[in-house]
Amino acid sequence: EVQLVQSGAEVKKPGESLRISCEASGYSFTTYWITWVRQMPGKGLEWMGSIDPSDSYTNYSPSFQGHVTISADRSMSSAHLQWSSLKASDTAVYYCARHGSRSFQHWGQGTLVTVSS
């Protein structure tokens, strides 16, 4: 069974750094791309970027390019989303999703990130 298990909720202050994780199991990690999706409070889903775990080639939405970094650790079958300096506007739920058939076939449970002073 394919599973994506994300790291737990985080509460951070503006300016702090953060890395959240998405651990994959039940399939060959390097075979399928992983995407990160943001959902701000009361808002819709936004594609942030995607990574090919086989070679760590990464695509970012122009809206997120330069603000976040997506990476993958093949040894841990994990994908990561990180910020070097959080802003209050980064408060959101972040989902990872595994690709399949040009869609987001399997989803993690989401990680709530709260940034507040």
Next chain:
Amino acid sequence: QSALTQPPSASGSPGQSVTISCTGTNTDVGAYNYVSWYQHHPGKAPKLIVYEVSKRPSGVPDRFSGSKSGNTASLTVSGLQAEDEADYYCSSYVVRNNWIFGGGTKLTVL
């Protein structure tokens, strides 16, 4: 790139059918047969219900069907049930491994 356009809300009574539209451009929805739809109950993970315009993953009831004409894709939910009440999002492949979502539609079962 702007989000795909979906109506903010849709509604229907149990047993009825409702159709949700998703309008893009000739660089996304109109360019590829890679439109997918997701059902999202608040507080839960989104769930893929339609991929490649009209295909259903295993386990998704055939009450959910997708189609596309030109730059507009549609999701039809037939025989509405109470558990269908959720937010629905369309998504399209754009180009060079880029993606875009619709703004979402809140489906209410009256």
